[in-house]
Each structure stands twice: as structure tokens, then as C-alpha cells.
Amino acid sequence: MALTIPECPPSLKSIQHYLKTAAEHDNRDLVVAYWCRLHALQVGLKITPKKSAEETKVLMALMDWLEEIKKANQDNDAITNDVAAQAHLENYALKLFLYADKQDREQNFGTNVVKAFYTAGMIYDVLTTFGELTDEAMQNRKYAKWKAAYIHNCLKNGETPIPGPMPTDDDETSENPSNSEPTASASDQNQYIPPEVNPPADNPPPIVPTNFNSSLPDPNAVNKLPPVPYTPDPNPGGFVPYDPSAQPQEPTPSYGDLNSTQAQLTPEQITKAQKYCKWASSALNYDDIKTAISNLQNALQLLQTGRDPA
Structure with a gap:
């Protein structure tokens, strides 16, 4: 569905950043476009109690637009x-x-890097639609917005950006930006860091031009991007590793004996169990093991007991 909206009045200027990010993803990733516009709508509705x-x-x-897209994509779990x-x-932003x-630390500065940092910051904003961000996501958002503004200003002024986090007064740098504060000495702050690094409570987007000539890097291009780091749970689901010296024990399933009689389920309950399985599969696509396990356990409990744990 083509979206045609009037020009935003000055009072809605703060949502233009999300609308532009959405427009850039209409043909790239409809899920990103959908949630960017939904976030823009929610922000716009809160701006003034009485709308002009x-x-x-x-x-x-x-x-x-949101209503039509949701109706047309009922089979897309990432929208519904x-x-x-x-x-x-979360996967896309990360x-x-x-x-x-990676490009910044390798000193490959350019508008692609600025835009990637900037867009990541915008999508972390959109993630607040689902609740408070994790500490890691909050740090990534703050760092991404600061880096976008910092590198852009350096390139604009003909200066060479400093790769990685800005050195502190003790010349200490961090190897992991997601766990570091983008701090700098007083003189560096005055020269490089824009005021948007410490935004007010309503957290408006930083003032960074978005009319870049280059295109946004495709985060799904495997040959261009590093894989998302994933540390597996050493004991997922509470399973005990096999020990040949230990005495054999009878297994204790979480939701009763798998060989026991199944509950009599209604068609609605069977449909709900199928949805749990779909959600688990979707979570695995993004290495979200915890959510996948939770949905599979919900499906198992519903199938065995007839009770929906949700």
C-alpha cells in the first residue's frame, strides 16, 4: 500500500526522523517500516492533547496505512x-x-557509517514501543547517536574522526562500546560532541542530516556484516549433562509424562498451540533461545493439560 501523508507541521517535526527511516525500509524490510511508523504515530499522539x-x-x-498493512500481513508474526x-x-538494530x-574501528569513515549508526539509534528508539530497553540496548542507542553526530561533524569540518570510544581524561579506551560511556575530556566535548549526546527526558532524535547520498548498508548481507555474537546458555532448559559414572535416574518432565493421555483440545486450543510453535520458530531465527524455549513450553503445557499458560 502506497503511503501518502501531508507534510508534517512544525509541531510534529520530532516524528519526521522515524517517518524517513520507515520510508527507507518500505522496499527493504516492511517490518522495520511498519514499527517505525507505529512509533511515530504513538509519539505524535502524545505531543499535544488537542490536535490541529x-x-x-x-x-x-x-x-x-498501519491498519491496511496489518490486515494484508496477518501471516507475518513480526507484524502481528x-x-x-x-x-x-533487536536483531536488525544490533x-x-x-x-x-566495525567500520569505525577500522577507520573506514564515510556517510554509510554515519547512516548505519544513525539508523541503529532510531530503531533502538522504536524498540521502546515494547517497554524499557535493556542496559545494553540503552548504551548502544546512546553510543550510536553520539557516533553518528560526531563522525558527521568531523567529516563536515574536514577533520579525521577518532575511531572507537572517545578517550577519557586518563586516556583509557573500552574495547566494547555497548558497555562503555561515550565520554571525552572537557575540551573534546566542546569541540566534537553535540548536545544531543545527553538528551532531555523526552529523548528527541539528534540533529543529524538524513539526506545522505549513500545507501544504508543491508544488515542481512552476510558477506558485509559480522555475525551477531551469541553466548549459548551453558545449561539451557535445566538439562543435566550426561555423566557415565552417575546412577541412572528416571526423567522428570516439566509438564507430566509425555506418554500420558493427551488432553481433549478444542480447535481454538490447537490453533493456539500452533501459534506458540510458530513464535518459537520465529524466535530461533533471531537466536532468541529464551523466547523459543518459553513458547515451546507453553505449547507443550497446552497440548498436555488443555490449559493455556498465557
């Missing part, structure tokens, strides 16, 4: 289900962030 005619036209156009959507956006950070 111009504001109402913009917001109504967004509502109509919050858990799958959150996993999709891949963009890791791509930009």
Missing part, C-alpha cells in the same frame, strides 16, 4: 506479534550497530 487540522491529517494517514517483532527489530562499529 494539519496534525490530524498526518496522524490519520498513518493510522490508515509483539514478541516476534521485538526480536526482529547488526547495523556492529557493522557501523
